[in-house]
Amino acid sequence: MSFESELKKFSVIALGNSEKVFRGTFLSLTASVIKRSPVGNPDLWVAFDKTKGAYVDYQSIRSVPEGYVGGRFRGNWQTDVNKPPSGEVDTISKTGAEPLAKAKIVAFTAKLEDSLYLVNNLPYAVPLENGSSTQAPHGMVKRTVAEFNREVEKQARKLK
Numbered sequence: 001m002s003f004e005s006e007l008k009k010f011s012v013i014a015l016g017n018s019e020k021v022f023r024g025t026f027l028s029l030t031a032s033v034i035k036r037s038p039v040g041n042p043d044l045w046v047a048f049d050k051t052k053g054a055y056v057d058y059q060s061i062r063s064v065p066e067g068y069v070g071g072r073f074r075g076n077w078q079t080d081v082n083k084p085p086s087g088e089v090d091t092i093s094k095t096g097a098e099p100l101a102k103a104k105i106v107a108f109t110a111k112l113e114d115s116l117y118l119v120n121n122l123p124y125a126v127p128l129e130n131g132s133s134t135q136a137p138h139g140m141v142k143r144t145v146a147e148f149n150r151e152v153e154k155q156a157r158k159l160k
Contacts, residue, residue, distance in 0.1 A: 024155040034096035038135035040070030079106040084117040
């Protein structure tokens with residue numbers, strides 16, 4: 001074999017490995033954010049009452065709407081390539097399976113030079129990220145972002 005053919009073979013393998021790490025990292029981090037997202041459970045809803053300096057039962061402040069079903073926030077994680085999704089979706093997902101399935105489609109259509117986006121456009125996404133839920137007091141995204149380097153290394157180790 002010639003040096004040129006060996007170099008081409010190496011390039012193909014390196015590019016394929018880079019794509020595997022790229023996609024694997026995106027999907028793992030996306031799954032982590034979705035899994036860490038709170039699913040509405042009225043039994044856990046509390047609010048901080050500044051006048052009392054303590055958390056109080058949220059239901060005593062506002063009643064749970066009739067027919068309420070948890071999972072709207074988890075179902076509203078959206079992914080896209082090269083542009084952040086806008087608007088909200090009507091998906092209700094207690095498990096996160098639906099948004100994760102869509103993320104897999106996005107990941108496998110993306111190229112290595114693309115930017116992948118994961119967003120949640122519900123109006124209460126920022127308060128939830130900032131700890132307003134007892135189910136996710138430290139947020140979802142910032143916890144997952146802190147694991148980025150470790151996840152890239154984990155995906156790279158899978159290639160050996």
